[in-house]
Amino acid sequence: MNIDHEYRTDISSGWNRKHILGLQDLSRDELNIILNQASEFKRLAAIGETKLTPLAGTVVANLFFEPSTRTRISFGLAAKRLSADTVDFSASGSSLSKGESFVDTAKTIEAMGVSYVVVRHKTPGAPQLLAQHLDANILNAGDGTHEHPTQALLDIFTIREHFGKIEGLTVTLVGDILHSRVARSNIWGLKKLGAHVIVCGPTTLIPSEISKLGVEVSSNLDDVLPRTDCLNLLRIQFERQRGHYFPSIREYAHLFGMNKQRINKAKENVLILAPGPINRGVEITPDVADGPHSIILGQVSNGLIIRMACLYLLHLQRTASLGTPG
Numbered sequence: 001m002n003i004d005h006e007y008r009t010d011i012s013s014g015w016n017r018k019h020i021l022g023l024q025d026l027s028r029d030e031l032n033i034i035l036n037q038a039s040e041f042k043r044l045a046a047i048g049e050t051k052l053t054p055l056a057g058t059v060v061a062n063l064f065f066e067p068s069t070r071t072r073i074s075f076g077l078a079a080k081r082l083s084a085d086t087v088d089f090s091a092s093g094s095s096l097s098k099g100e101s102f103v104d105t106a107k108t109i110e111a112m113g114v115s116y117v118v119v120r121h122k123t124p125g126a127p128q129l130l131a132q133h134l135d136a137n138i139l140n141a142g143d144g145t146h147e148h149p150t151q152a153l154l155d156i157f158t159i160r161e162h163f164g165k166i167e168g169l170t171v172t173l174v175g176d177i178l179h180s181r182v183a184r185s186n187i188w189g190l191k192k193l194g195a196h197v198i199v200c201g202p203t204t205l206i207p208s209e210i211s212k213l214g215v216e217v218s219s220n221l222d223d224v225l226p227r228t229d230c231l232n233l234l235r236i237q238f239e240r241q242r243g244h245y246f247p248s249i250r251e252y253a254h255l256f257g258m259n260k261q262r263i264n265k266a267k268e269n270v271l272i273l274a275p276g277p278i279n280r281g282v283e284i285t286p287d288v289a290d291g292p293h294s295i296i297l298g299q300v301s302n303g304l305i306i307r308m309a310c311l312y313l314l315h316l317q318r319t320a321s322l323g324t325p326g
Contacts, residue, residue, distance in 0.1 A: 022147035152185030167194030175234030
C-alpha cells in the first residue's frame, strides 16, 4: 500500500539544519526531533506503510571512501523507502586514482542532479569540507575517528524504545574508545539527553582528556557493571591502530569481554548493544550476542528507520529553503 500524506505534523517542527554532520552540533531538541520522526516512520512500517513518497524525484548519492556493509545498505534502503533514486559511489576504480580531488569528485556527482550526499571517509572533517563546497545536503556516515552520528542515533533510539527514556539511565561504552567515532557521537547525544555515561576499557584505549566531555572513566568493567543499564560494546579497531594497546586478544576478552558470568552479575534488565561488526569471543561471547539481553539485530532494523528520518528532515529543510512544497 502506498500513501501520500504529510508525515511531519508537529514532529519535525523546528528543524532547520541543512546538514547532519555530527551530534556535537545538535541540540537536545534537534535530537528529539530526529528520534520522534523515526518513531513515526516505525509506526507507519508496523501498519504496513513501508513505501513512502516524500523524496520522489530526488537523488541521494552514497559516497563511501571506506568499506561498509550495514551503513551503506541501510542508507540505500532508507532512500528507496522514501522513493528517492540512488547513486552508489566506491573510491576503488574511480577518478580519484587518476588524481582527481575529493571535492571535485563530489562536485561531479552532484552535477548529475544529486540533492543529498551521504559520505563516509577515513579523514575526520571530510563531510564538513563537502558542506562548504556543495549545494547538496550532507549527511555524515562516519568520518575517521571523529563522529558517526546516525549510528549513535540508532543506538539512542534503541535504548529509548526499550526503556521509554534516556534521562537518568547509565550507559557504559566498553572497548576501543580512542579510535571510536561511535563512542564520540554516543557521548554527545546521550549526555544531551540526560544519561550518565561511563567509558570503560584498557587505559591505553581511553583518550587522556575524555573526562572533559562529562563522562565517568573506568578501567574495570566488573566495578561499573552492577549500576549499568545499557552496555554498548565497541569493536577493537585494529585497522586504525598503529601499535599494541594491550598484551593479547585473550587478555582483553578476559578483562572486558561480555560473557555469561558477567551477565549474571549485571542488572536483571541490562541491555546489550554493539555497533557491529562484532567479534565473537572478543567483545562478546556467542551466548550473550544471541541471548535475551542482546538487541544487536534490533539496532540494525532501527538504523534503517533513523536514516529515513535524517534524510526526510534534510528534505524538509531543502524544500523550505527552495520555497517548494515538502
